[in-house]
Amino acid sequence: MSHSKNSNFHLLMFPWFAFGHMTPFLHLSNRLAERGYSSTFLLPIKAIQHLQHLNLYPHLITFHPLAVPHVEGLPEGTQTASDIPIQFTSLLAAAMDRTRDQVERVIRDTKPKLIIYDAAHWVPEITKAFGIKAINYSVVSAASIAIVLVPARNVPKDKPITEAELLVPPTGYPSSTVVLRGHEVRSLLFISQPFGEGITFYERIYKAMKESDALAIRTCNETEGKFCEYIGSQYGKPVFLTGPMLPEPPKTPLEDRWVKWLSGFQPGSVVFCAFGSQIVLEKNQFQELVLGLELTGLPFLVALKPPMGAATVEEALPKGFEARVKGRGVVWGGWVQQLMILEHPSVGCFVSHCGFGSMWESLMSDCRAVLIPHLGDQILNTRFMAEELKVAVEVVRDEKAWFSKEDLSKSIKSVMDKGSEMGSMLKENHRKWREMLNKGLMTSYVDKFIQNMHELVN
Numbered sequence: 104m105s106h107s108k109n110s111n112f113h114l115l116m117f118p119w120f121a122f123g124h125m126t127p128f129l130h131l132s133n134r135l136a137e138r139g140y141s142s143t144f145l146l147p148i149k150a151i152q153h154l155q156h157l158n159l160y161p162h163l164i165t166f167h168p169l170a171v172p173h174v175e176g177l178p179e180g181t182q183t184a185s186d187i188p189i190q191f192t193s194l195l196a197a198a199m200d201r202t203r204d205q206v207e208r209v210i211r212d213t214k215p216k217l218i219i220y221d222a223a224h225w226v227p228e229i230t231k232a233f234g235i236k237a238i239n240y241s242v243v244s245a246a247s248i249a250i251v252l253v254p255a256r257n258v259p260k261d262k263p264i265t266e267a268e269l270l271v272p273p274t275g276y277p278s279s280t281v282v283l284r285g286h287e288v289r290s291l292l293f294i295s296q297p298f299g300e301g302i303t304f305y306e307r308i309y310k311a312m313k314e315s316d317a318l319a320i321r322t323c324n325e326t327e328g329k330f331c332e333y334i335g336s337q338y339g340k341p342v343f344l345t346g347p348m349l350p351e352p353p354k355t356p357l358e359d360r361w362v363k364w365l366s367g368f369q370p371g372s373v374v375f376c377a378f379g380s381q382i383v384l385e386k387n388q389f390q391e392l393v394l395g396l397e398l399t400g401l402p403f404l405v406a407l408k409p410p411m412g413a414a415t416v417e418e419a420l421p422k423g424f425e426a427r428v429k430g431r432g433v434v435w436g437g438w439v440q441q442l443m444i445l446e447h448p449s450v451g452c453f454v455s456h457c458g459f460g461s462m463w464e465s466l467m468s469d470c471r472a473v474l475i476p477h478l479g480d481q482i483l484n485t486r487f488m489a490e491e492l493k494v495a496v497e498v499v500r501d502e503k504a505w506f507s508k509e510d511l512s513k514s515i516k517s518v519m520d521k522g523s524e525m526g527s528m529l530k531e532n533h534r535k536w537r538e539m540l541n542k543g544l545m546t547s548y549v550d551k552f553i554q555n556m557h558e559l560v561n
């Protein structure tokens with residue numbers, strides 16, 4: 104499709120003020136710009152400088168700065184979720200709500216054909232008045248929406264939801280395995296807590312979805328079709344899928360130090376472990392993790408933040424550990440290029456927390472997957488990978504959420520040992536999924552999404 108053909112179709116993008124939301128919205132803008140669609144992208148002023156380099160079509164994607172108003176109690180200068188500890192997020196939502204006048208002005212000035220938004224539940228009130236369509240775009244897995252954010256969930260209006268209530272999936276929920284068990288539901292209690300002034304998280308997202316003209320989800324039919332169907336039927340809305348909206352692979356090559364280190368090992372023999380951008384382990388669990396890797400006898404590279412109370416990873420390592428694993432194990436306290444490491448021929452196993460990004464990177468890679476999830480959506484992603492797709496193993500945790508070095512080592516060995524039945528089964532399933540979820544399929548999702556947008560506005 105040529106640029107000129109789509110130049111009348113202007114979009115407005117308005118993601119929640121957190122990088123985990125702004126970034127996939129921007130990937131979507133990029134994919135649409137690739138086909139000639141222009142967009143105005145609403146962002147807190149400070150976020151613009153961080154995202155500029157990800158705007159691949161600056162002549163078509165215009166960043167529009169929003170001044171984030173100060174809300175009492177919110178630390179001075181807060182603009183995005185990464186500026187604040189999690190307990191302040193409700194105040195940031197209140198601040199987002201107070202940008203409504205600015206958003207309305209942009210709509211009046213730019214006259215978009217449609218708006219793609221997520222957490223600002225009041226967007227449809229504006230779009231209805233202007234006769235513009237609004238698509239609510241969820242950037243987390245469909246399963247994590249389907250289990251908590253549907254009308255059948257019946258969140259009590261006048262009191263907080265309980266763990267017992269959360270343990271029961273909503274009526275009609277389409278899976279008996281992609282569920283939270285026991286203490287795991289605690290990470291969902293937040294849904295009935297305030298998220299903005301006078302509104303809970305559940306009420307906000309429910310309204311944002313219910314009042315939209317269509318729902319969009321960052322997933323594929325092949326993997327999460329039944330969850331998407333369920334969400335659509337719960338809300339009585341069309342559901343458009345964008346595919347996982349992964350970033351373009353970076354053009355910078357893997358750092359030399361890792362190229363050198365990794366090339367000292369046999370193909371497929373190294374275990375790589377990383378837990379995303381947020382997780383900080385308790386010190387004793389951090390030690391158990393590295394000891395578990397030591398126990399496997401395999402070469403390993405761990406990239407984790409220093410655990411709680413430690414300034415560096417080195418000071419938190421168990422006694423004698425460094426000397427014992429010298430030459431075959433590295434624990435690194437900084438950022439590494441995960442995608443490139445997963446692609447390195449020496450790397451054969453990925454131990455991850457199964458955050459949304461890591462889940463897809465793991466699925467698309469050739470590495471065996473061992474999963475240790477920490478929070479709600481990571482746990483659901485893990486169950487999905489281990490029990491629905493059957494491409495990964497989940498490390499056992501006890502009732503106190505503790506995993507032992509023995510169990511970790513056992514899980515890694517069960518997928519890495521040559522001749523392991525479990526390993527061969529997962530490998531074969533993984534191969535099938537990797538082949539199916541290819542680049543062509545991802546492109547077809549963008550094409551279909553564009554068709555859906557056109558049908559919606561016509």
Ligand SMILES: O=c1ccn([C@@H]2O[C@H](COP(=O)(O)OP(=O)(O)O[C@H]3OC[C@@H](O)[C@H](O)[C@H]3O)[C@@H](O)[C@H]2O)c(=O)[nH]1
Pocket residue numbers: 123377378379380381382406437438439440441442457458459460461462464478480481
């Ligand atoms: O050292 C690192 C660590 C991570 N990464 C990259 O950082 C990204 C991490 O994203 P993930 O979605 O996996 O994990 P995060 O924990 O950062 O995400 C957060 O948002 C997505 C949710 O599913 C998670 O629950 C939440 O924690 C991946 O693309 C990964 O390749 C690195 O490149 N290097």
